Amino acid sequence: MKEAIESRELFVLDGLGVVVRGTYHKTPADNSGAQSNLKSDRLGVLFISSLFPTRAANGDSAVYWADSFAANGYPSFRLDCPGFGDSDGEPPPGLFEFINRGGYGPILSAKIKELIARFHLSGVVIVGLCAGAVSAIWTSAASTDCRGMILMNPYFYLPQAARPNFRERLSAWSLQTHLGGVLSKCYAHLKEIRLFLSRKSLPKNANYLLLRRFKELASAGLPILIVNGKDRKSPAMKSKIGEFDYLAHVLKSSGRRGQIVVRTVEGADHSLSNRLGRLGAKEHAEQWLNARFPLTDRQGAVISTTHRNPGDSENGCACREQVLNCN
Amino acid sequence: METLCSTRSGTPELARYFAVPGAHLYTVLHQVSYPVARALLIGPLAAERHETYHPWVRWARYLAAKRIEVLRFDYRGIGESTGTFEDMSFEDWSEDVHLLTEWLESRTPRVPLLLHGLEIGGIFAANLFDREIGNALLQWSPPTSANEALRLNLRHWAGLEQLYQSPENRKSSSEYIRQLEQGSPIEVDGYLWSCRLWHESFDVMLSASSKDDSLSEGLKRRVGVVKLSKDASPLVRPHLRVDEVRDLSRLYSDTFDWVAEALALSTGETNEGSN
Numbered sequence: 200m201k202e203a204i205e206s207r208e209l210f211v212l213d214g215l216g217v218v219v220r221g222t223y224h225k226t227p228a229d230n231s232g233a234q235s236n237l238k239s240d241r242l243g244v245l246f247i248s249s250l251f252p253t254r255a256a257n258g259d260s261a262v263y264w265a266d267s268f269a270a271n272g273y274p275s276f277r278l279d280c281p282g283f284g285d286s287d288g289e290p291p292p293g294l295f296e297f298i299n300r301g302g303y304g305p306i307l308s309a310k311i312k313e314l315i316a317r318f319h320l321s322g323v324v325i326v327g328l329c330a331g332a333v334s335a336i337w338t339s340a341a342s343t344d345c346r347g348m349i350l351m352n353p354y355f356y357l358p359q360a361a362r363p364n365f366r367e368r369l370s371a372w373s374l375q376t377h378l379g380g381v382l383s384k385c386y387a388h389l390k391e392i393r394l395f396l397s398r399k400s401l402p403k404n405a406n407y408l409l410l411r412r413f414k415e416l417a418s419a420g421l422p423i424l425i426v427n428g429k430d431r432k433s434p435a436m437k438s439k440i441g442e443f444d445y446l447a448h449v450l451k452s453s454g455r456r457g458q459i460v461v462r463t464v465e466g467a468d469h470s471l472s473n474r475l476g477r478l479g480a481k482e483h484a485e486q487w488l489n490a491r492f493p494l495t496d497r498q499g500a501v502i503s504t505t506h507r508n509p510g511d512s513e514n515g516c517a518c519r520e521q522v523l524n525c526n
Numbered sequence: 527m528e529t530l531c532s533t534r535s536g537t538p539e540l541a542r543y544f545a546v547p548g549a550h551l552y553t554v555l556h557q558v559s560y561p562v563a564r565a566l567l568i569g570p571l572a573a574e575r576h577e578t579y580h581p582w583v584r585w586a587r588y589l590a591a592k593r594i595e596v597l598r599f600d601y602r603g604i605g606e607s608t609g610t611f612e613d614m615s616f617e618d619w620s621e622d623v624h625l626l627t628e629w630l631e632s633r634t635p636r637v638p639l640l641l642h643g644l645e646i647g648g649i650f651a652a653n654l655f656d657r658e659i660g661n662a663l664l665q666w667s668p669p670t671s672a673n674e675a676l677r678l679n680l681r682h683w684a685g686l687e688q689l690y691q692s693p694e695n696r697k698s699s700s701e702y703i704r705q706l707e708q709g710s711p712i713e714v715d716g717y718l719w720s721c722r723l724w725h726e727s728f729d730v731m732l733s734a735s736s737k738d739d740s741l742s743e744g745l746k747r748r749v750g751v752v753k754l755s756k757d758a759s760p761l762v763r764p765h766l767r768v769d770e771v772r773d774l775s776r777l778y779s780d781t782f783d784w785v786a787e788a789l790a791l792s793t794g795e796t797n798e799g800s801n
Binding site: 200201202203204206209211220222251252253254255257258259260262283284285289290294380468469472473474477 | 539540541542543544545550552553554555573576577579580583604605606608611629690693713715716717718760771
């Protein structure tokens with residue numbers, strides 16, 4: 200039984216009486232004996248878990264991404280949030296409310312401090328998927344060590360009150376029948392007209408506090424990559440017809456200093472865990488990391504070959520080029 | 527780097543890698559100073575691993591608090607373990623279970639060993655138990671074959687996929703099965719199911735001697751089979767809403783009573799751990 204193997208190491212962060220467990224994906228430099236020379240100038244990539252799928256994420260996609268980023272020279276870390284996976288504690292009551300209101304921000308920012316001290320990092324790029332992306336925004340806002348964010352399928356709204364039963368049945372019917380589909384589209388168009396007439400103001404269930412934090416981070420010039428899976432029912436990445444376009448809103452509100460890049464991956468599922476989703480997100484994230492946070496010569500010199508995970512295509516993925524980019 | 531840390535209940539949890547041919551298994555040992563028994567928790571595969579993880583970890587902690595040392599793990603190619611899922615076979619996963627049991631049996635002091643399988647893990651546990659390994663066998667909702675487990679997972683996943691796909695791209699589970707039988711792999715919940723895996727799954731059967739609890743009556747080695755109801759979700763399908771956590775303390779308590787009886791543990795011994 201070993202605590203570390205050639206490519207990975209298991210660790211525990213137990214400061215402030217909160218036990219959080221994680222996995223460190225080593226870079227080639229870690230195994231080359233060069234790490235003693237890498238003082239505190241390494242930028243880490245930190246994955247925050249999202250709800251119940253553990254730090255491995257659905258389909259073990261976070262393991263795949265962390266392996267790949269580490270092989271490209273970025274030390275990568277995956278954490279189970281308190282109450283989930285192997286970490287201690289229980290999920291807080293009203294979990295979504297807790298996450299959407301930034302409940303994990305303070306503790307995760309404290310854990311980042313521990314991580315940085317322990318692994319001699321200069322800072323971290325925080326990665327989160329769905330609810331993990333929401334926690335990533337709150338954590339970045341609470342942390343002085345965040346250098347960038349990769350947000351996968353983030354959402355900026357609060358759950359709506361439960362719909363009446365007849366509306367649930369109506370919705371199911373519209374999905375299952377041709378006539379229902381046609382009527383559903385008409386209804387969506389009417390909603391879009393109503394949105395247009397109301398000057399595209401934020402919906403009532405928008406997460407105003409989260410949007411404000413995001414705006415603060417973006418307008419301060421924090422590099423942000425947003426990766427979205429293409430909605431398989433919708434012809435473009437733009438929000439579904441009749442729905443408020445949060446992406447357009449956050450891009451517009453980020454101001455001149457905003458460094459937000461938006462990428463979309465065709466054929467991906469919501470969790471980006473299917474093959475196309477994983478590969479597309481990996482390639483976009485690596486391009487972005489290399490462009491925004493290039494490795495120093497010393498760090499890059501150790502990486503002699505381009506790492507490829509099993510199943511990666513030689514010609515790259517079917518990723519669609521940038522749809523929205525404020526740069 | 528240190529990975530040993532105590533939970534709030536005071537039970538240390540030691541996360542480590544265990545070498546198996548061609549890979550390293552991720553294991554967590556819920557360490558007990560003076561154990562009255564040991565248990566190997568043999569969980570489900572692939573996407574089911576993620577769905578059941580939360581209550582599975584809590585069950586391990588529950589047992590450890592009762593002075594039963596517990597080892598849980600991820601199979602090769604899944605979760606925190608290394609290896610590629612699509613390269614693995616049921617034989618590999620069965621070997622994982624066997625090697626970990628050997629490791630657990632080599633620990634001192636020697637105490638009774640419980641093999642506890644959940645879903646397809648129940649098949650691996652039962653097949654090992656048939657080889658005279660372990661002092662008691664407990665199975666939660668074991669399928670009759672690995673193929674039955676794969677079919678259930680596929681049906682559930684295909685049903686959910688239909689909600690997200692446009693009508694022209696929707697496929698039923700039987701269409702996916704046809705695809706597998708015609709030699710094309712399919713991707714389920716982020717895991718690539720090879721045709722080889724599908725064909726092998728027909729041969730991985732629940733052993734006959736461990737199907738029926740009553741067959742073990744009068745024998746020294748007890749067998750427990752519990753078909754979990756939907757109240758035990760997310761240990762069984764249908765899983766809960768993603769933000770819902772169910773209190774399974776009654777299930778844990780009832781199951782522990784069976785374990786204590788099956789391994790002939792005295793109440794005094796197990797109470798010491800919970801104080």
